[in-house]
Amino acid sequence: MASVSKSPTVENPPLAPLVPLLSQKFNITDINEDVVKWNKEWEAAIASSSAANMIKEVYHTFDDSLVTSDDLVDFHSSLRELQEVVAQNLRIIYHNGRFNIIWVLLNTSEQKRHILAGLNKASEADTIWAQDCRALCSEIIVSNFLSQSGKGFIDFLDRTYEVLKSSEMPVFLPNPWWEQASDDLDLSNPSWKEASNESSTNPRSKVVFEVATIERNRFIGNFVLSSVSSIANDIVHHSEGMKDVLDIVEHSNHEDKPLIRCDNCTKMPEEIELGVRFMVCSACKSKLAFEVHYCSRTCQEKDWLVHKRACGKKRVSKGLTGTKVDSLWAFNDHISDMVRTYQTSRNGTIAPRDIGLGAPTGKRSPAAQRQAEMLEADKDVDYFLFTASGEPVRFMIDDPVVKTFFRTVRGFVMRPDIGVEVMAEFILKFMSKYPGLSRDIILAQLYEEYGDDVLVVWEWEHPPGMETAIESEAKNFSKVFGPLVRMSMDIFVQKRGTLG
Ligand SMILES: [Zn+2]
Ligand SMILES: [Zn+2]
Structure with missing residues (x-):
């Protein structure tokens, strides 16, 4: 572990912004100078480092002995407040089926601009380590978000929304790279702290991991909120980069709500007979709150060989066009069909x-x-x-x-x-x-x-x-x-x- 020179941490109360140690260590370009470069360098730093190493670095600037259990309660509740707002905003997006198609039709440089705007705002937000929190978020990889014409970002928003709406408590987004740190650091054994030149007698490394996890999730929350508002703002104001896309979207046919289609024969109720009642798979519904529809028992039985692999375990259906699982359900014309075509193509x-x-x-x-x-x-x-x-x-x-x-x-x-x-x-x-x-x-x-x-x-x-x-x-x-x-x-x- 390279030791980094620093000002004495006792002078900093735990909530004041601290010296950006990680930015210094990885020699990160100033975000105001070149945000693209700034992000590239962070992505490279994350790829070359474990989460445990990142935590050890920020630990130099953070005097966890000053953190009381009341502080921790405050940290948690401010995370939840933020997550409520994020979930609310994502909910609005999902009720407006047009967001996804607008996003995937935007050209890549516009998509990138919105994502970087989100990162910029998240770095300015009120968190303990400010832009250094970027180093704790390995799931934020701009090239992944831009993959398949931006479907990568939609998938990321979907996953985030699923986690946030699943709880009324503060929740931590799952991330294997991050979770590995709790093993690597061996939270029950404080020796890693002593090795890093600190002389505290009570390392409380668990607290650091917990605070870092909260700050990581706050950074992601702020990022989602700011990038999504950047997009929404452009939509509302018909901005230059949005104009061509909005023209297309306004001319295409809309559905008010997702269709229901049989996951076996793909038919809709009105294609079978008036008043026919579709069935839903009860295991998927009760265990996953996920609806897989069938027009009849025969269709359910015919589909069972395929469905049983995921039934009750994973939210998997055939993803039929126009149904709730189709991110473009609100669109039923050939434009959305073209978008679906390139979303599924290998390179977007x-x-x-x-x-x-x-x-x-x-x-x-x-x-x-x-x-x-x-x-x-x-x-x-x-x-x-x-x-x-x-x-x-x-x-x-x-x-x-x-x-x-x-x-x-x-x-x-x-x-x-x-x-x-x-x-x-x-x-x-x-x-x-x-x-x-x-x-x-x-x-x-x-x-x-x-x-x-x-x-x-x-x-x-x-x-x-x-x-x-x-x-x-x-x-x-x-x-x-x-x-x-x-x-x-x-x-x-x-x-x-x-x-x-
Ligand atoms: Zn059927
Ligand atoms: Zn099922």
Whole structure:
């Protein structure tokens, strides 16, 4: 343990801000100079150090012999006061289903700005070790929060909310890195304190660990509160960085409350019959306060092999779209579908090539089934068209954002579901003049694949030059979606054209 020079601790009452020893030890850049660097250096310091070492360092500045049991009661109750406020704010967020989608649509630099604003405020907050408390919070890793387009941060808020709402007492957020310190320090054995050059006869190291745990949780509480208010403030004031995202969110369809869907057959009550009563798994409900729904006993039995692994032990369901466990339940249109697509992608970007057809939810016509099989077999192609002689034409879209929108609509069409007229409008505009194809040939093919819905398009000719729905959506949203869309252009240059 390196010994650090310090001013005598007796001069400091336990609650006054103390010399930032950890900041000095790790040579941390001044937060007001460069907050990005400041955070990076803390993350590196945490990664290189155990929680026990951090505690030993701050211990130099903290005279625990001055802490009375009344002080400890005060520490606990001020932590709880803060946690109540944090829980209240998170509750408001959860009742407004729009928060999550706004957050994940924000571009990464905006997300980062809000997170750093939260860290900045938390470091200024009234805690014993001020910014040194940052060193006690290994769960705050900005790159994790930004992963999957920001889903990492949403997950962190979810976990925090779950813990805070589970109790009316002050609660400590679980963290294995931190908890390891209570073993490492061997709280029953005060020798670690003597080794660190202190001469107190009553080390009371348990008190230090407890106070540090409280301060750690206060830092996290302040961080959550400040980062979330930074975001909320931007939403309310339609700030510059928020404008494009709010445009999208205000134009999308909203649900007032989460859907209930059978965890086996995925159907909603109204899809089965009026007045049908869904059942919930009673073990999950009573042990975890978690609702897993089934439309019938048959569905529950069919799902049991899968469900029994988590039943009553872990809050696990299929996470069906639109249900309470879907963080984007308030949204039921293709925009939220796109967001779901890139949330589940490995690196948090949309790779248009990877946007497939999804699992079919209904019966496809034989022609649509053939289309689906050909598309699955050749993922570079956006759609297969057929000339009068049955020759396949590989329709491929260059613009990555348009491509993404087209493929999202294609997913809806091929489930089969809705949107064939939107897809048809787009294909007709670009492919009607293609050698061997014509408007009528394409419409006849789509009619064979999807039936009557195509008739609407047959009767209405798209004025030449007019933008299609897919193009205009892509244009409106390219500012937000553009940076998320990743693709390799070379595929298109190489493989463009018709099959021989
Ligand atoms: Zn069912
Ligand atoms: Zn269960």
